[in-house]
Amino acid sequence: MxxxxxxxxxxxxxxxxxxxxxxxxxxxxxxxxxxxxxxxxxxxxxxxxxxxxxxxxxxxxxxxxxxxxxxxxxxxxxxxxxxxxxxxxxxxxxxxxxxxxxMICSWAGSLACRDGISVIAGTGSMAYGSYQGCGARVGGWGELFSDEGSAYWIARAGLTLFSRMSDGRTAKGPLHGLLRRHFALDDDLDLCAAIYGGDMTDRSKLARLSLLVAEAAAAGDVQARAIFNAAALELTEIVKAVGAQLGVPAGALLPVSYSGGVFNSGELVLAPFRAALAEANPNGPAYTLQTPLLxxxxxxxxxxxxxxxxxxxxxxxxxxxxxxxxxxxxxxx
CATH class of the missing domain: 3.30.420.40 (ATPase, nucleotide binding domain)
Known part of the structure; x- marks a missing residue:
């Protein structure tokens, strides 16, 4: 047992x-x-x-x-x-x-304890990899100055985008209306009270706002989609850093898998992640994205x-x- x-x-x-x-x-x-x-x-x-x-x-x-x-x-x-x-x-x-x-749970499940790199993008983000008996970790420094590509990071970027839309620094897209309805805002500045004065200071609750960013991207919000593209690039940098720490030689093929709620957005993040991995290391190891096994x-x-x-x-x-x-x-x- x-x-x-x-x-x-x-x-x-x-x-x-x-x-x-x-x-x-x-x-x-x-x-x-x-x-x-x-x-x-x-x-x-x-x-x-x-x-x-x-x-x-x-x-x-x-x-x-x-x-x-x-x-x-x-x-x-x-x-x-x-x-x-x-x-x-x-x-x-x-x-x-x-x-x-x-992070070890994610690697062990997604790759069944085999060599490869597993990326976690849930409330936070990090990656763990194993290669020929060695292990390495990258990321996971916390939401204040790290956790790039995580749900918290996406939610924070979405809130930044809302503020820019509201101020007129960028064009309004579907995200603006989605956040107004979600928080029942009479005025856009009321968002400050909702975030700073409510329970949104709870890390996991704020991270769930990433779902609204995904919904906006699915509704055609180009700027919201760009947040997911940027998240995929950040996650790719994490993978590359793990590969470098592990000393994976040029030409080696290493599977990359994933776990965490961000990946529930499907091809919104997987497509740019897959593309970025394919171009990650022209003179280094090759990475191939693999659906989690367990x-x-x-x-x-x-x-x-x-x-x-x-x-x-x-x-x-x-x-x-x-x-x-x-x-x-x-x-x-």
Whole structure:
């Protein structure tokens, strides 16, 4: 039995699998982003989520062979490292687990723990890659000065575009009306109160405004579409930096996959991302965009098995993929 936990900035997913590729239980809970919810809530969410997941499978923590806890912002604050590393042991009652950044869940799921680079563009953004036993991370510095190409970054760019449309610095497009209706604005400047004085200071809530930017782009807003084109270029730069850190040689072909809500916009971001990757390194490695094989939470579970030397067969991975396709709760992205 292998337990995977994929803790994101907006929600947390739990999945329990066995080595035959059978999905034994899943559960969904709130965010584990401790900067926003606090460590006490992280502990409570993990405790309740573990209890619910194991109860669905009718097993005890002692029956878990190994677990992987993918935690947002893990490794970014050494003062809290020991606390985060020790927390699962208190909840499980044993030490058969490992903690890591949730970017590893994305890589492990989208590429089934094979060599390649996985880009996360959800509330935040970052990438993780693996090549011939080495791993590398790029991005994920936070929304104030990084997270390029993320939902938060897109939402912020959309708000900037709205202000420029309102002031007359650029032509009004569909985004202007969409944001006015969303916030029920009597006057455009009322947006300031809605953003600064309301609950939009919550990172994940503001990030959800990226959906309006996508809606505007689909409605023909050229400037909103340009935001997604720019996001794709930023994500490509992240991929290139991971490849450079990994020392991938010129001419090597490396798969690139993805996860996170930004990719739910489909070809709006995938088309420019695919095109940018094709032109990324004329004298370096070649990158090919690959549809994710499994959700990040399933990736966390198969990575848990990998950490103790258990490799899933092609048949077991295919069985997991089939169950994911039939599950109403598991999202590939």
């Amino acid at each position: 292998y337990l995977g936990i994929d803790g994101g900035g907006s929600k947390t997913a739990f999945a329990l699998i066995d080595d035959a590729g059978r999905l034994r239980a899943t559960h969904e809970a709130s965010s584990l982003y401790y900067h926003e919810v606090g460590l006490e809530n992280v502990e409570a969410t993990l405790r309740d989520g573990l209890a619910a997941t194991l109860a669905k499978a009718n097993i005890t923590p002692q029956e878990l062979s190994f677990s992987f806890f993918g935690l947002p912002a893990y490794g970014e604050d050494k003062r809290l490292q020991a606390l985060l590393d020790g927390l699962p042991g208190q909840l499980l009652g044993h030490q058969r687990y490992r903690c890591g950044n949730d 959700p990040p939470v399933i990736g966390a579970a198969i990575h848990a098995a990998q950490l103790i030397g258990v490799e899933f067969s092609a048949a077991a991975l295919a069985a997991l993929a089939g169950q994911v396709n039939q599950s109403p709760t598991l999202e590939l992205l």
